[in-house]
Amino acid sequence: MIEVDWARLKAHELRKLASENAIVILPIASIEQHGPHLPVMTDTRLGQEIAHRAARKAYSTRAVVVAPVVWSGLSEHHMAFGGTLTLSHDTFRRVVRDLIEAITRQGFKDILISNSHGGNIIAIQQILDELAPTSKATVVATNYDIEAGEDLSRHLQDQPSVMHAGEAETSMMLVCERDLVDTSNITKLASPEGGKHFLSAGRNSYRWRPFTHMTENGLTGNPTRSNATKGEKMLEAGAKALANLLIDPETWAAPKDLRLTKTGIF
Numbered sequence: 001m002i003e004v005d006w007a008r009l010k011a012h013e014l015r016k017l018a019s020e021n022a023i024v025i026l027p028i029a030s031i032e033q034h035g036p037h038l039p040v041m042t043d044t045r046l047g048q049e050i051a052h053r054a055a056r057k058a059y060s061t062r063a064v065v066v067a068p069v070v071w072s073g074l075s076e077h078h079m080a081f082g083g084t085l086t087l088s089h090d091t092f093r094r095v096v097r098d099l100i101e102a103i104t105r106q107g108f109k110d111i112l113i114s115n116s117h118g119g120n121i122i123a124i125q126q127i128l129d130e131l132a133p134t135s136k137a138t139v140v141a142t143n144y145d146i147e148a149g150e151d152l153s154r155h156l157q158d159q160p161s162v163m164h165a166g167e168a169e170t171s172m173m174l175v176c177e178r179d180l181v182d183t184s185n186i187t188k189l190a191s192p193e194g195g196k197h198f199l200s201a202g203r204n205s206y207r208w209r210p211f212t213h214m215t216e217n218g219l220t221g222n223p224t225r226s227n228a229t230k231g232e233k234m235l236e237a238g239a240k241a242l243a244n245l246l247i248d249p250e251t252w253a254a255p256k257d258l259r260l261t262k263t264g265i266f
Ligand SMILES: [Zn+2]
Pocket: 034, 042, 043, 163, 164, 165, 169
């Protein structure tokens, strides 16, 4: 099998990959509570699995290497349930910026941030807004579940999308880490229909709240009918969506410049 794991390669192999214009996937995730039945590494483990599968799928079209998962994300909203490690926004921004800078200095020109934790989404977009205008690399950010959309969620029976520690994540973890999933009480864990989303107010306004506002046991969704067959299909759907993004030349194409003559300043 092709080696796509940055950490398992040797320096000269990575120099060669940079010279061949390989893409780097930088997975970003979290270590945070995932209810009473899943380990706190769930987002990190799933992010790693999907990134590696995507890299192997894309490789015959274009070489891809996967950096180690940044497990330290933004999880303040989960702190009250225990088991959760979070960074401040300042530190998170510096970590992501520094890693993109280091990857760029190795000569890689195309970087895909593959995020697998909802709490990181807005911060990653802000980092890209800040970095992109002057970066030597093209940096694209994705979330496997959003990129896969219906291709992934159509496998779910009891919830509309991935959610937190519910049917989707439990099913995928049954594939990746069977021994770490506690299925003994799984049929009783469904989160009762909550009221408002914990990060909203009014019709369409934002309010920060802790995750305890949403759930009594730390999960949203319904893991009752989770199984590994379903999990395998969802992992493949996520990986396929990322592979398609990786091999699409439009993902990495230079921005257009539609200025008319004499309308630009440089
Ligand atoms: Zn999760």
